[in-house]
Amino acid sequence: MAADLVISGGRLVVPADTAEPVDVVVSGGRIAAVVPFGEAPQAQRTLDASDAWVMPGFVDIQVHFRTPGGTDSEDIASGAAGAAMGGVTACVMMPNTTPPIDTPDMVRDVMAIAAAAPCDVRTSAAITAGRAGERLADLPALYRVGVRVFTDDGDCVADDALMAAALEATTELPGAVISQHAEDPAMVAGGVINAGAVAERLGVQGRPAHAEVSVVHRDIELARRTGGRYHVLHLSTAAAMELVAEAKRDRVAVTAEVTPQHLVLTEDDVERLGTTAKMNPPLRLASDVTALRRAIVDGSLDAVATDHAPHHPALKDRPLADAPPGMIGVETMASVVWSELVVSGQMSPARFVEVISAAPARIAGIADHGQPISAGSPANVTVFDAAKRWTVQAETLQSRSLNSPWAGRTLPGRVRHTVLAGRPVVVGSELSD
Ligand SMILES: [Zn+2]
Structure with a gap:
């Protein structure tokens, strides 16, 4: 199994809550397999999902x-x-x-x-x-x-x-x-x-x-x-x-x-x-x-x-x-x-x-998103770190505007990685190029 990307060591919510960590194997923009942590094949790139949830984007x-x-x-x-x-x-x-x-x-x-x-x-x-x-x-x-x-x-x-x-x-x-x-x-x-x-x-x-x-x-x-x-x-x-x-x-x-x-x-x-x-x-x-x-x-x-x-x-x-x-x-x-x-x-x-x-x-009729994390689904995936706390600052959000009602709030739960059609677009809570 050739892998482009492995999202490694996270916990799933859907299709079923897995108490044990898994590796999500991505190939050609789709999820190729979900295997126990550590059992994924060698991949071009690995994203660490340890202590985080792996969710549909x-x-x-x-x-x-x-x-x-x-x-x-x-x-x-x-x-x-x-x-x-x-x-x-x-x-x-x-x-x-x-x-x-x-x-x-x-x-x-x-x-x-x-x-x-x-x-x-x-x-x-x-x-x-x-x-x-x-x-x-x-x-x-x-x-x-x-x-x-x-x-x-x-x-x-x-x-x-x-x-x-x-x-x-x-x-x-x-x-x-x-x-x-x-x-x-x-x-x-x-x-x-x-x-x-x-x-x-x-x-x-x-x-x-x-x-x-x-x-x-x-x-x-x-x-x-x-x-x-x-x-x-x-x-x-x-x-x-x-x-x-x-x-x-x-x-x-x-x-x-x-x-x-x-x-x-x-x-x-x-x-x-x-x-x-x-x-x-x-x-x-x-x-x-x-x-x-x-x-x-x-x-x-x-x-x-x-x-x-x-x-x-x-x-x-x-x-x-x-x-x-x-x-x-x-x-x-x-x-x-x-x-x-x-x-x-x-x-x-x-x-x-x-x-x-x-x-x-x-x-909204968007068929390629919202699918369970399982083999065959398009690889639109978000790794969400529920334990991570962050303080919202309107100036550091990506928007050109500042009108956030949450500015100054410290929130639990932060997106660690975002994967769009198999391509990491956010890695380590930062935009990737
Ligand atoms: Zn309206």
Whole structure:
């Protein structure tokens, strides 16, 4: 057996938790074999995975890499570098760029840039032409150039008939999904942060929880009626989560993701963090956090995704009402989720892999990622050192922007190596060339 690479001495989570360390043998971009530690054949290169978990590479299905039109804040190279450092081997960019990604030519243009990235960067495309919410983009043509996720993210598709038509279209496009930024535009117009005590104290207009709940409710009914596939981006409220859980019991084709920040932070953090903690949908209440944490553990919610939303410091250095919404997170996702949910004992390592790798890959139709560490799987692998502690410093993250809510936090769990299609792209927690 000729080996290009051996990932040596780590412990597996999937397909089964191995108490004994193993060697993962990689050849031709795929996992050739998994053998007991020390029994791998000679390889061109060996990565030390001792005292660490060997996991399927992480998958982040909601990132904003600001290409084209916003590259002062981020570009595909800097975004993908952060992804790789965070153990993310595949990600899906949102199409709310300038101009928006809504034609096959635009998809080809950004995918050509992404080809050189140290991460398998995919793009979604807009549901409506120009993200204007008036008529559908050419979804079949976008599908033919590889798009599986359709979204007007940043904006909600508010029109009932248009949303029904989009969902209907996915029934003819196997694996395609309509991803909704679920906030009713009329209800959140002028809103800055969660409608609640903090907004009142700060004297800014709020974005009510009901703006999310009403859209999720409507969309589930449309998905039920059309048979289309529906995904809720960055779900933020307990009430919307309950609707998703109920729809799953009814076998409606619905999935939902939650961000690390919505699993940890609340509206109170806006007073501490300022504009960094401003995002849409907004940080909510402690009761929402509790419900969402329970739901991502019990399967009512499917996946974690970051909504990695870089904004140049000059853009965030404005009054709360004027600063753009969003925070960065692709590089810190795994450490935050591990720290908050696995270390606390709420979530098993196997469920961690499910929500951060397998489920998001399935939702976004990314077949080569999220596979178990076993012979035949593509070698998209992350070695995660759960014992390693590190302190997040916004300046040393790969992003061109600094708007991390985790800056200054010391987190347990750090990505040691990231392997993309058999190629080490991060080695020893540093980017490799
Ligand atoms: Zn969004």
